[in-house]
Amino acid sequence: MLEFDSVTKEFRVGAFGRLTITAVDDVSFRIAPGEIVSLIGESGSGKSTIGRMILRLTPATKGTIRFDGVDVSTLGRKELKEYYRHVQGVFQDPFSSFNPVFKADRVFEMLRSQFYPDRSGSEWEDRVAKAVEDVGLNPVQVLNRYPHQLSGGQLQRMLLARALLLDLRLLVADEVISMLDASTRVGVLNLLAELRERGLSILFITHDLALGYYISDRTIILRRGSIVEMGDTRRVFQDPRHPYTQTLLASVPQMEWRWRDRPVSAAVPVDGDGTGDAEPVTVLEEVEPGHWVAVS
Template sequence: MLEGERLMIKAKNLTKIFNSGFLFTKNVVAAVDDVNFEIGKGEILALVGESGSGKSTIGKMMLKLLKPSGGQILLDDKDIWNLSNNKEFYSRVQGIFQDPFSSFNPIFKVNRVFKLVRQSFKKEVPASEWNDRVENVLKKVGLNAGEVLNKYIHQLSGGQLQRLLIARALLMDVEVLVADEITSMLDASTRVDVLEALLSLKEIGAAIMFITHDLSQAYYISDKIVVLYRGSVVEMGSIEKVFSNPRHPYTQMLLDAIPQLDSKWETDRIDIEDSDKTHATWKEGLCKYIDRCPITDTSCVKPILKLIEEDHYVACAKL
């Protein structure tokens, strides 16, 4: 557990239920089911799990884009939904998503984007000093000010735009960043540049939630990992411990899909695809992994997350 000064953001019993359809077609999905985690200052937490496991829903709740059905997100020990000043909230907490184009105004040049950051969040910085800061930050994320500042968004590549968004977060001195699949539209070499840029945010002490399908990238960049399965945490802990000693059969299956850890993100992307199981055997109160689990006796009750060694938790009734 992180305490006091080191803790930046925390999810406490976080839950999101979606209701869709009507009458006979009514569908209730527990997209996020009683999830707990903490991210400290200067820490990167990878959130992994297959499609539909609830990763983006957690990211959106951290960004106040979706209200939890239960539980809380705590920033400085305060529920973010009780913070009335959203401008202040978004000066501290920012998100970057898969498609960077949607985060920019297409009629602005890059220069204007950064001017607006100063006007909105850093008025106290004199214009000349701001220009120096912009240049330094661009250098930090591997971009050349002369090459990008005078361009429109459509004149830049996806990788350049993702790095501009990281530069913007650096200029704002953000304290929390939610990065949701930010490299999935990029080629392998550009992905490395974006991950390196993300590390510069860690250096300034930001707490980063790194949402990904790609376990190799998670391993390369993160300090901690949370493995989600159908909205529940099945395993979490320090990245080294979970990767070297995965205990949940789902995590073991995911890690078995990575051919070589030492080649990490240089290899092609390793996807975690939904195996489209029907969950035929699963009933309320039983383990959600029951239909896919190689070690169950089909009566495993819903497990609680147990500490099995320092910085390593697993939710499996068989352990």
């Protein structure tokens, strides 16, 4: 369904834009219908840039992104609107998606005016209430409220509900869980898993390996804009082949560990520092069917 094909993204930086940094370096992967793919990497590794390119919020410098075989960079105004019916993003900071001056449910009204101008008021209200319930919220508690009257978890669920009102096929979820407290996390994670049961595909962007392990079918490990390892989530976590993946995994505090049982050297080398000192072109080798590892 989604094909990310040899995509590179360079940003011009510096006083006169004379320097470039390579945020994403020749990255290729696919997402099939109903699949949850986690994109895991440290801060600055290029995860959000990949999500933003899929959502056409920023263009790729090189390479092609296709949805159902169509190059998304070629979509005109009308087709782009159609694309956004099927592909939506929810981001880390739910507060930034709401205008504090307006009630939070304005995001639903905006959706209506943009995509469903011909729906009658009551029909639309019923759909909104249903979507809000689907994400585990009580419409009475969250509708007709200002953003500051709602918690981060509630706002994030509102954004998921908004996405559900469209004929969504791919959700780009960028660090959606990170802001939430532990009790809300499980709820949102399970919600995403339920959405998958309905055939939705999710690109689950996270720096948190445990979350990626919990939810995804396939895992992509990103380092400084390049894929170092990619494959079935269980295989990647149980049998990591690349030294970087091994180091990352070794540093994850296991759920069952108590703080005093923690291994002493849990430090991960700091990486993805945004300096753009990307390593030479990465070549991926298929070590077993569907499990790819960087060999250079």
